Amino acid sequence: MTIPMAEIDLPPSATSERLYCPVCGAPVFGPDAAATCRHVVFLYIDAAGEFDVLAPHLARFRDRAHELAEDSPDPVIEIFLGEINKQIEFTTLFCLCLTVMGVTHAPWSQTAYVGIDFNPPSDEGESGAPEEAL
Numbered sequence: 001m002t003i004p005m006a007e008i009d010l011p012p013s014a015t016s017e018r019l020y021c022p023v024c025g026a027p028v029f030g031p032d033a034a035a036t037c038r039h040v041v042f043l044y045i046d047a048a049g050e051f052d053v054l055a056p057h058l059a060r061f062r063d064r065a066h067e068l069a070e071d072s073p074d075p076v077i078e079i080f081l082g083e084i085n086k087q088i089e090f091t092t093l094f095c096l097c098l099t100v101m102g103v104t105h106a107p108w109s110q111t112a113y114v115g116i117d118f119n120p121p122s123d124e125g126e127s128g129a130p131e132e133a134l
């Protein structure tokens with residue numbers, strides 16, 4: 001199965017605070033996002049090179065992608081999506097690729113990969129409890 005991808009270019013003035021989950025309307029970015037929305041199953045920003053959000057049932061794909069990335073020129077996020085495509089036969093997941101481009105001193109761009117699942121698994125235990133909360 002191939003995860004549907006929607007690639008969208010945004011103007012440099014675009015602000016991430018205005019991106020909302022299309023299923024429940026919760027904000028995608030911000031400290032409370034993962035706690036209130038279970039549809040955003042991953043959030044990866046290429047400039048950071050890490051997953052800001054990752055649902056527990058997708059952790060094995062991230063781990064595998066990091067393994068494979070050591071011997072591959074491909075970005076972790078592409079390997080991650082490729083592994084999901086190879087191993088999951090059916091999913092209600094799709095991926096938004098939001099790219100902001102600008103020219104401040106030099107041309108730059110940043111892409112956020114937002115995985116949205118219309119029907120995420122719900123029996124993964126207590127979900128959404130942030131471990132790092134103090």
Ligand SMILES: [Zn+2]
Nearest residue numbers: 021024037039
């Ligand atoms: Zn949601």
